[in-house]
Structure formats: C-alpha cells, structure tokens
Amino acid sequence: MQGNGTDENELAHWLGVTRALVDAWLDDRAVPRPDLLARVQEIPGFEDEAGQVSVVGPESQDEPAETSVVWYHRPGHDDGGREFGNAAAFAFEADLEVLAREATQNSLDERDRRNDLPVRVRYTLHELTGDTLARFRTAIRWHDLHPHYEAAAAQDQKVGRVISAGLREMCERDRLVLLRVDDYNANGLTGDDYEDGRFAAVVRRQLESRKSDVAAGGSYGLGKATLWATSRLGLVLMNSTLSEPHEGHTQRRLIGRLDLPWREVDGRRFAGPAWLGRPDAEADNAEVVRSWWADEDTVEKLHLTRESDDPGTSFLIVGAHDVASLAEAGPDQDGEAGDDEDSLERMHQRLVRALGRNFWAAMTAGGDHRPLLEASVRTLRNGVEHLEEERVDPQVHQPARARALQAFLSGTTVGRLTESGQVALTTVPLKIPERDGLTGTAGEHRAVLLVTEATDADGRINQVTAMRGNRMTVKTSWVPGLPVGTNPFQAVLLAGRAAGGDAPFAAEAEEFLRSSEPPEHNKWGQTEELRMRYSPSAHRRIAALTSETNRAVHELVAIPKEKKPSGTSKVSKRLKLSGRPSRKIRGTVMPPRLDDLEAVIDPSGAWQITAEVKVTPGGEPWRMSPVAKLEVRSGPRPVVKWAELVAVSNCELCDGVLHFPPGTRRAVFRGVTDVSTHPVRAALTGLVVELQESKGGVA
Incomplete structure (x- = not known):
C-alpha cells in the first residue's frame, strides 16, 4: 500500500485502527480488509492516476502466511479495569513436577480413541545461546515484543x-531454555479459532474444560495454565496436527x-x-x-518441527524455569545459582521422576491390554x-x-x-448417591484392590495408591x-473404569470421584461441586470407601503371630525396649511403656519400626517422645533422628x-530412622x- 503525504497516525485515526496495523500495511506485512480499502479511497493522496487505491501488486495477497504474521496485544479495558497477571496461573507453582503432571494428564485425556494405541508424550529441554538464540528471537519478532x-x-x-528475571x-x-511438550496419537487443537472447540478452549479462554469423557483427569480448565506459569516470559508457542481437518488442512x-500483566506502551x-x-480480515477488530x-x-525456525504426521500438539514453553530445581541447586561460591549444566540435568531428572511417580499405571501393559x-x-x-x-x-x-497392575490386566x-x-x-464397595436428583444414578460400585509385597525402589511401603479411569x-x-x-x-486401588469394563456402575463412579477432586486432582474429598451435584x-x-479399603488390606496382609516369618526373630534379637520407669510416678499411675x-531394615538402610504402647488406664493425658538409639558394645548409645513418625492408633503426634x-x-x-544420622x-x-516423658509433663 502506498500513500502520499498523509501521516500514519492521521490515517490510523481516520480508519479507527492502530498505528501498528497501518505500519504493517505500509511495510506490506498485511493487507487491509475490503471495507477499509474503500474508506482509504476517500483520503486524498491515496489514489493513483486511475483514481484507484494503490496497493502493492495482487501477488501480495498470495504471499505465504508467514509474511503477515504479527503480534496482536489486547487493548486495555474501556472501564479502566486492570489485571496484573493470569489468575489461573497462580493456582499452581512454577514447578516441573506440577507441569509434568498437568500437561501429561491433558495429553492422556486427549488420546485418540479411534485406535488402541497409546498417546506418546515427549518432553524436550533445549538450551539456546549465541547465534542460535539470536535466530530464534528474530523468528518470534522480538523487536515487536521488547x-x-x-x-x-x-x-x-x-x-x-x-x-x-527472565529478561536478565x-x-x-545470553541464554534461554525452551521446554517443548509433544504428544502424538492425540486429538490436536481442533475446531474454530473463536467458537467452541479444543483450539479456542486452550488458546482463547480460561477456566474452560472441553472434556466430556467422565474418565478424563482434568475438569477445571486450569491445567493448561501451568504451561504459561512455567515460562519466565509468559510465552507459549503451539504447533498442532489435527485429527480432523479444519479449513481443509x-x-x-x-x-x-x-x-x-496490564501495561502501557507508547501511550497505549x-x-x-x-x-x-495472521491478521484476521473477517474479524470486527482489524x-x-x-x-x-x-x-x-517457519516451523523449524520456531523449534516446533514435529517428528511425524501423527495428530497431536507441540507446546513450546519459552524461558522455562523450575523453582524446585533452583532451590535444590542452591547458590555457588559467588552466591549465584548453580551452573547451567547441572541445572539442565536436574530439570531432566525431575521430569523423569515426576512422570514415573504419577503415570506408572498409565504406562503399564498386561495381557491384551496396551499401555495408555x-x-x-x-x-x-x-x-x-x-x-x-x-x-x-x-x-x-x-x-x-506395576507388577500388581500387570497381574490384574493379565488375569x-x-x-x-x-x-x-x-x-x-x-x-x-463404593456406594454412589444420586446425582442432581436423577433416578438411576445411584448404586454400588465395586472397586478393585490389589496387594503385593514391596520390593526395592518402591519408596515408602505399606501404602495404598488410588486412581480411576485414566490411571493417573x-x-x-x-x-x-x-x-x-x-x-x-x-x-x-482401581476405581471407576480403571476397575474394568464389567465393573458395576463404573461410569457413575468416575463422575462421582471426578467431582470430589480439587484442581490439583490429588485427593478425593469434599468439594463444592460434590456438594452441589450430589x-x-x-x-x-468416600470416607467409607477408604475405611473399607483399609479393612480389606488388613485381611490380605495380616499374619498370625505363630506364622511370622523366621527372619523376624533374627531381627528381634537386635531390638531392645528401653525407658521403662523403675518407680511409679504421679501417685499410683505408671507412664506409658513400650510393650x-x-x-525391618528398608532398602535405603533405615530402621522401620512398628511399636505397641501399653498405657495404664486412668489419670491425666501423657506426652511421650520416642527416641531411637543404636546399640554399641561400649560407650554411650548414639542417638539417631527420625526421618518419619506416624501415629497409627489411639494416639496423636504433635511436633x-x-x-x-x-x-x-x-x-x-x-x-523410620534418618539414615543420614546413622x-x-x-x-x-x-x-x-x-x-x-516429654518436658512439660501433662498434655
């Protein structure tokens, strides 16, 4: 587009558009809409000898879309309202473990169910420096963003x-860390740019979850915010291969x-x-x-090239950081963060551990069942x-x-x-109440409980891990x-659809438990949605389900004393009870004593103990401190610290x-004793x- 003497600000004011858009027209980075071209004809100096608006050749409209790619910044609110950040992003910490949990859950929920193949998720950390960083900054039009x-x-x-901090x-x-999350055999960002669909839900909207499947892990529409929360620059680029065409592509x-956050730039x-x-010629706002x-x-320059044509989406987090990883690193001798190589390695390992901890069940196969x-x-x-x-x-x-779940899947x-x-x-049993007052939605679901012996690398033992249909x-x-x-x-514990296709009321259990999960999806309990819908x-x-589960575990693992394994007696010879008082105190009442x-010595080398305490009835409450010491041949017994203390029954633990x-x-x-103090x-x-007896005597 060519002009003759008219100021760009005057042209923008005349047309009711921004100066940036006029600059894009004049630089041939965009083409005005037909209605705006008609209005330009009325402006002196924008007509050629034939009396027509002079637009640089018709071929400009056939240029590759990338030549007209620009940044659009949402104008400030007319009523003066200001938002200093995305509130949804504050629901989660900028932690790679949280990101891995939320992003992988979303990919798992979007698995393409037209086949029986698993969704493949790959995390790529990519550090850019020097010329590689400079080329990437050019590709994202850094001069416009700065x-x-x-x-x-x-x-x-x-x-x-x-x-x-990200800019520094x-x-x-001269360093920028990218973190790309790719999924394959997923749905991709399908649908219109603005109307209801996966694309608009992720790119345009907040607090919208387009997940109709009750087995989906997410339900609040908050998980996607972790992508932006993990970026120090608040920037995420997306490249999607769609499972169904849009606009023929x-x-x-x-x-x-x-x-x-809200900001003021060049008076705007x-x-x-x-x-x-790409500027949308059909939008009300040009x-x-x-x-x-x-x-x-273009995809290669933006580091968004996908490895195959399988449907799914690549999310590129620009300026990725991990609060927990930086805390683990600590300062170096100069008081600065630890070196970059160690930081990358820590981030890599934290992602691996988070995926293994949260999605081991989804990655387990057995019998004819493929992993999810x-x-x-x-x-x-x-x-x-x-x-x-x-x-x-x-x-x-x-x-x-994993062995327990594999045995279930294999029968x-x-x-x-x-x-x-x-x-x-x-x-x-899980007894499901009626939902929204609808008959036929109540019934008894039978969740599956699996128990097996603990083995090395399992971490903490004697626990129940619970999940539902998506097996997170x-x-x-x-x-x-x-x-x-x-x-x-x-x-x-496998509940809902995780309990198998023939489990009674599996779909109802999925919806009930999903309603009982907070945005973090890390427990089952009272929520506002559960209160309103049920x-x-x-x-x-849910409390009854927990009680029934614990009771069933007791029945499966309890060993009568006469059948205790012989190894127990060998260990018991190395154990001693101490601290029994030699005289009665508080009148005639004896303090609690170990009975x-x-x-056992767990895989980490720590002593893991279970102790029974006999308490004399009557009298006032007692406060007692368990102390662990190592038995030695001579000299005082070294005191070791507790890594963990748990009050199991008929007592409470405080400090x-x-x-x-x-x-x-x-x-x-x-x-459990602290190995580092042994x-x-x-x-x-x-x-x-x-x-x-703890100092202070009576509680």
Missing part, C-alpha cells in the same frame, strides 16, 4: 518480577500466546494477553490475529543432543505397583498371598493400624511428641527404642 516486556518488567508486582537470564547471560496449525494501554498470528498454516521452514501412555525426556543444547532421550519405564520407577491375580511375587485381588495416581495414603510383624507391601454429606461415601516392637488421651489402654505408632550401617548394629 517494549511490552520492558513495560511489564518495570512493574513492582509478582509477574513483573518474574519477567524481569536471556539478555545478560490438518498439519502445522500455528499460534502463539503471551500472558503479560494493553489489557494483558497477546497472540502471534488487529485481531488468528492461527495460520505454516510452512516447514508412553513418555520420554531428552535434553538438547543449540540443537545438539546433550542428554540422550530417556524413556520412562514403570517397572523401574514403581516395580511392585493372574490370586485370592491370598502365599508366595513371593504374587498379587492378591479383592473388591471393596490421584492419592497415596498409609494404611493405619497394621498388626505388628506385617510384611511390607504395596496396594493399588449432597452435602456425599463425601462420607512390643517389630522392625515429634506422642499424645495419649485419657482412657487409652494400647496405642501403636510407626517410625554413624554406622543399620545392618552392623542393633536398635534401642526408648519412650521418654
């Missing part, structure tokens, strides 16, 4: 401080979204978000941009492999739990545990009140002190446990 970043970073509020990392250290649908006020895309179908060269998910992590530096791709293996991260479970390596199965770990909890001498075990007391059904003690309420006769507590290995010494 004034907005400077304005946002100058604000003294949380988002501004995060952005300021990139500009002063399926491949390389690109869009970028930037989340910044902007509300917050911005989008990278500046609005939409997604575009990119060529392979495959996941891997790799790390690059300037396009060169730095840490090779590491596939997450559930048998490595959760061997006992090789047993009714009772009689041999090493077996998996016992039973069912527990929802919660892990201790089983209270286990008999002394119980063999270490792991238990898995009843104020509906959470009691029985069972212990390391056991409280025994009046009327208690017997109580049980558990403890002067010698547990296998080379004995253990003495004392129960000492």
Whole structure:
C-alpha cells in the first residue's frame, strides 16, 4: 500500500485502527480488509492516476502466511479495569513436577480413541545461546515484543518480577531454555479459532474444560495454565496436527500466546494477553490475529518441527524455569545459582521422576491390554543432543505397583498371598448417591484392590495408591493400624473404569470421584461441586470407601503371630525396649511403656519400626517422645533422628511428641530412622527404642 503525504497516525485515526496495523500495511506485512480499502479511497493522496487505491501488486495477497504474521496485544479495558497477571496461573507453582503432571494428564485425556494405541508424550529441554538464540528471537519478532516486556518488567508486582528475571537470564547471560511438550496419537487443537472447540478452549479462554469423557483427569480448565506459569516470559508457542481437518488442512496449525500483566506502551494501554498470528480480515477488530498454516521452514525456525504426521500438539514453553530445581541447586561460591549444566540435568531428572511417580499405571501393559501412555525426556543444547532421550519405564520407577497392575490386566491375580511375587485381588464397595436428583444414578460400585509385597525402589511401603479411569495416581495414603510383624507391601486401588469394563456402575463412579477432586486432582474429598451435584454429606461415601479399603488390606496382609516369618526373630534379637520407669510416678499411675516392637531394615538402610504402647488406664493425658538409639558394645548409645513418625492408633503426634488421651489402654505408632544420622550401617548394629516423658509433663 502506498500513500502520499498523509501521516500514519492521521490515517490510523481516520480508519479507527492502530498505528501498528497501518505500519504493517505500509511495510506490506498485511493487507487491509475490503471495507477499509474503500474508506482509504476517500483520503486524498491515496489514489493513483486511475483514481484507484494503490496497493502493492495482487501477488501480495498470495504471499505465504508467514509474511503477515504479527503480534496482536489486547487493548486495555474501556472501564479502566486492570489485571496484573493470569489468575489461573497462580493456582499452581512454577514447578516441573506440577507441569509434568498437568500437561501429561491433558495429553492422556486427549488420546485418540479411534485406535488402541497409546498417546506418546515427549518432553524436550533445549538450551539456546549465541547465534542460535539470536535466530530464534528474530523468528518470534522480538523487536515487536521488547517494549511490552520492558513495560511489564518495570512493574513492582509478582509477574513483573518474574519477567524481569527472565529478561536478565536471556539478555545478560545470553541464554534461554525452551521446554517443548509433544504428544502424538492425540486429538490436536481442533475446531474454530473463536467458537467452541479444543483450539479456542486452550488458546482463547480460561477456566474452560472441553472434556466430556467422565474418565478424563482434568475438569477445571486450569491445567493448561501451568504451561504459561512455567515460562519466565509468559510465552507459549503451539504447533498442532489435527485429527480432523479444519479449513481443509490438518498439519502445522500455528499460534502463539503471551500472558503479560496490564501495561502501557507508547501511550497505549494493553489489557494483558497477546497472540502471534495472521491478521484476521473477517474479524470486527482489524488487529485481531488468528492461527495460520505454516510452512516447514517457519516451523523449524520456531523449534516446533514435529517428528511425524501423527495428530497431536507441540507446546513450546519459552524461558522455562523450575523453582524446585533452583532451590535444590542452591547458590555457588559467588552466591549465584548453580551452573547451567547441572541445572539442565536436574530439570531432566525431575521430569523423569515426576512422570514415573504419577503415570506408572498409565504406562503399564498386561495381557491384551496396551499401555495408555508412553513418555520420554531428552535434553538438547543449540540443537545438539546433550542428554540422550530417556524413556520412562514403570517397572523401574514403581516395580511392585506395576507388577500388581500387570497381574490384574493379565488375569493372574490370586485370592491370598502365599508366595513371593504374587498379587492378591479383592473388591471393596463404593456406594454412589444420586446425582442432581436423577433416578438411576445411584448404586454400588465395586472397586478393585490389589496387594503385593514391596520390593526395592518402591519408596515408602505399606501404602495404598488410588486412581480411576485414566490411571493417573490421584492419592497415596498409609494404611493405619497394621498388626505388628506385617510384611511390607504395596496396594493399588482401581476405581471407576480403571476397575474394568464389567465393573458395576463404573461410569457413575468416575463422575462421582471426578467431582470430589480439587484442581490439583490429588485427593478425593469434599468439594463444592460434590456438594452441589450430589449432597452435602456425599463425601462420607468416600470416607467409607477408604475405611473399607483399609479393612480389606488388613485381611490380605495380616499374619498370625505363630506364622511370622523366621527372619523376624533374627531381627528381634537386635531390638531392645528401653525407658521403662523403675518407680511409679504421679501417685499410683505408671507412664506409658513400650510393650512390643517389630522392625525391618528398608532398602535405603533405615530402621522401620512398628511399636505397641501399653498405657495404664486412668489419670491425666501423657506426652511421650520416642527416641531411637543404636546399640554399641561400649560407650554411650548414639542417638539417631527420625526421618518419619506416624501415629497409627489411639494416639496423636504433635511436633515429634506422642499424645495419649485419657482412657487409652494400647496405642501403636510407626517410625523410620534418618539414615543420614546413622554413624554406622543399620545392618552392623542393633536398635534401642526408648519412650521418654516429654518436658512439660501433662498434655
């Protein structure tokens, strides 16, 4: 478009558009809509000799879409309202473990169910420096973004401080970390740019979840915010291959979204978000941009090239950081963060561990059942492999739990545990109330409980890991009140559709449990949705499920004392009870005393004990402190610290002190010693446990 003497600001004012859009027309980066071209004809100086508006050749409209890609920043609100950040992003910490959980859950929910193949998720950390970083900044049109970043970073509020740190990392250290999340055999960002659909739900909207399947893990529409929360620059680029065509295309649908706080740039006020895309000639606002179908060269420059034509989406987090990883690194000798190589390695390993911890069940196969998910992590530096791709293996991260689920899927479970390596199965009831007052929605669901012996690398033992249809770990909890001498075990509770296709009321259980989960999807309990859709007391059904589960575990793992394994007696010879008083105190009332003690040395080398306490009835409450010491041949017994203390039954734990309420006769507590405080290995010494009255006497 060519003009003659008219100021760009005057032209923008005449047409009711922004100066930036006029500049795009004059630089041939965009073409005006026909109605705007007609209005331009009325402006003196914009007519050629034939009296027509002079637009640079018709071929400009046939240029590749990338030539007209621009940033559109949402204008400030007319009513003066201001948002200093995306509230949804504050629901989660900028933690790679949280990101891995939320992003992988979304990919798992979007698995293409037209086939029986797993969804494949790959995380790629990519550090850019030097010329590689410079080329990437050019590709994202950094010169257009920089004034907005400077304005946002100058604000003294949380988002501004995060952005300021991101700018220093990139500009002063010439370093930028990208984190790409690719999924394959997924649905992709299908649907219109603005109307209801997956694309609009992710790119345009907040707090909208387009998941109609009750087995889906997400339900709040908050999980996607972790992508932007993980970016110090608030910037995420997307490349999607669609499972169903849109506008006649399926491949390389690109869009970028930037989340910044309210800001003022060159005298204009902007509300917050911005989008990278192609100007939409059909939008009411001529500046609005939409997604575009990119060529392979553009995709490569943006580091968004996908490895295959399988449907799914690649999310590129620009300026990725991990609060927890930085905290683990600590400062170096100069007071700065640890070196970058270690940081990349920590981030890599945290992603691997998070995937193994939360999605081991989704990655487990058995019998004719394929896994629902495959996941891997790799790390690059300037396009060169730095840490090779590491596939997450559930048998490595959760061997006992994975063995239990594999036996269920293969149909090789047993009714009772009689041999090493077996998996016992039973069912527990979940009574589902009516939903929204609808008849036929209530009934008894039978959840599947699996129990097997604990093995190395399983972490904490004697726990129940619960999940539903998408097989993401929802919660892990201790089983209270286990008999002394119980063999270490792991238990898995499969509810809803995870219990199998023939489980009664599986769909109803899915919806009920999904309604009981908070945005983090990390427990089942009372929520506002559960209260509204079912009843104020509906959470009691979940408490009953927990009680039934613990009772069933007791029945499967309890060992009569006469059948305790012979190894227990060998260990017991190295255990001593101490701290019994030699005289009565408080008149005629004896303090609580240790009556029985069972212990094993766990894989980490720690003593894991279960202790029974005998309490004399009557009198006032007692406060007693368990103390662990190592038995030595001479000299004072070294005191070791507790890594963990758990009040199991008839007592409470507060700041390391056991409280025994009046009327208690017997109580049980558990403890695990802190290996770092052991002067010698547990296998080379004995253990003495004392129960000492806490200072302060009566509770």
